[in-house]
Structures are given as C-alpha cells and as structure tokens.
Amino acid sequence: SQTIHQWPATLVQPVGSPLSLECTVEGTSNPNLYWYRQAAGRGLQLLFYSVGIGQISSEVPQNLSASRPQDRQFILSSKKLLLSDSGFYLCATDTGNEQYFGPGTRLTVT
Amino acid sequence: KQEVTQIPAALSVPEGENLVLNCSFTDSAIYNLQWFRQDPGKGLTSLLLIQSSQREQTSGRLNASLDKSSGRSTLYIAASQPGDSATYLCAVRYAGGTSYGKLTFGQGTILTVHP
Numbered sequence: 494s495q496t497i498h499q500w501p502a503t504l505v506q507p508v509g510s511p512l513s514l515e516c517t518v519e520g521t522s523n524p525n526l527y528w529y530r531q532a533a534g535r536g537l538q539l540l541f542y543s544v545g546i547g548q549i550s551s552e553v554p555q556n557l558s559a560s561r562p563q564d565r566q567f568i569l570s571s572k573k574l575l576l577s578d579s580g581f582y583l584c585a586t587d588t589g590n591e592q593y594f595g596p597g598t599r600l601t602v603t
Numbered sequence: 604k605q606e607v608t609q610i611p612a613a614l615s616v617p618e619g620e621n622l623v624l625n626c627s628f629t630d631s632a633i634y635n636l637q638w639f640r641q642d643p644g645k646g647l648t649s650l651l652l653i654q655s656s657q658r659e660q661t662s663g664r665l666n667a668s669l670d671k672s673s674g675r676s677t678l679y680i681a682a683s684q685p686g687d688s689a690t691y692l693c694a695v696r697y698a699g700g701t702s703y704g705k706l707t708f709g710q711g712t713i714l715t716v717h718p
Binding site (some may be wrong): 497509515525535536539550552564583587590591592594595597599 | 634635638639644645646647648649654692693694695703704705706708709710711
C-alpha cells in the first residue's frame with residue numbers, strides 16, 4: 494500500500510514570504526496527486542491535481558502554484574504569502590478509485 | 604454547482620449508542636462516495652468507499668449506504684466508543700470524462716462519544 498509523506502508538519506511564515514511544501518508518495522508508480530486546502534470554517538477544497546510529471550491543473554485561481562518534478566513528488570509553492578493562505582494543506586493520491594491523504598501541513602501566515 | 608451537505612454538524616452521544624450520520628449531494632451522477640475520519644490536527648483516514656453501482660459497504664462496526672436516486676448516503680456506527688470521537692467527512696467523486704478524481708467534500712460532522 495502507498496504511504497504519503499508531507500513536510501514540514503507545521504509552518505509559521507510572515508506575509509510576503511515565499512512558501513514551499515513538499516509531498517512524496519511511496520509504494521506506487523505514476524500516481525495521480527492532489528493538493529487540498531482546509532481553511533478554518535470551510536470544507537476541503539481541491540487546489541491542484543497532477544496526472545503525471547510536469548502535468549499540473551489548477552482548480553481555483555489563487556496565490557499558489559504547484560509543480561511535479563518527479564513521478565512521486567508534488568510541491569506547493571508561493572512567491573509571496575497572503576494572510577488568506579493560512580490553512581491545513583493536504584496532499585492526496587488515489588489507488589484505483591479510493592483516495593488517500595497524507596498527514597498534512599499546518600500553515601499559519603502572520 | 605455540485606454541493607455536498609452533512610447533517611448534523613455536531614453530535615454528542617453516550618458510549619454504546621448506535622448512530623447515523625447523513626450526507627446529501629445535489630448531482631446524482633456520481634462515480635463513487637467516500638467516508639473519511641479526521642482526528643484534530645491530522646490528515647484524513649479513509650473509512651469506506653461506495654461505488655455508484657453499490658448500495659452499501661461494511662467495515663467492522665461501520666456501515667455506509669448509498670441511494671443515488673435521492674442523493675443521500677448514511678454512515679451507521681454501531682455500539683459507539685469514545686475512540687470514535689472525530690470529525691467525519693463525506694466526499695463525492697462525480698462521473699465525467701476526466702482522468703482525475705476530484706472529490707467534493709461536505710463540511711463534516713463532529714462526533715463526540717462520552718463515557
């Protein structure tokens with residue numbers, strides 16, 4: 494079965510600073526990869542998905558970007574963080590029809 | 604717009620009770636429905652997956668049903684325990700010609716089981 498790693502686990506960053514969150518997946522090859530955000534008082538929202546290396550699709554316009562430099566690596570980035578970027582970021586993959594989530598990164602923008 | 608709604612938003616029950624969590628969705632053209640559990644500050648743990656062609660799935664004390672025609676799913680938890688306390692999330696994957704599995708989530712039900 495696959496294992497999803499995310500780091501860092503928590504992050505506190507000032508407004509205007511850059512961001513890089515990393516997700517790696519073990520136990521599967523050529524996975525579909527997803528970035529979700531869970532903001533306080535709001536449900537989980539899909540931000541980006543990728544079906545292969547270098548293939549990124551964005552679900553919502555925002556201050557963030559994603560990249561997939563390797564088959565099992567998914568990176569979420571920002572050049573300048575906004576207060577509204579605070580939230581819990583979750584990486585996910587799917588095996589067949591079932592979707593699995595990583596442990597998440599708690600981002601607080603101050 | 605595809606929407607997923609969960610009722611109730613919060614539920615508090617004594618240990619040992621059987622309980623039902625509800626999930627409704629606006630578009631019946633779903634591919635599958637997945638129930639998750641989330642503990643505070645943690646990621647999501649998949650509990651049950653129901654394909655659109657299935658009526659129910661069972662795992663231990665958990666039973667999930669699906670009624671596509673009415674746009675509803677229920678998660679039944681038998682003989683609840685304090686360790687069941689968590690947020691339960693319902694997520695729907697809609698059918699379509701895409702190659703990815705975007706999930707649309709409900710807001711969740713916060714369950715507290717007290718001894």
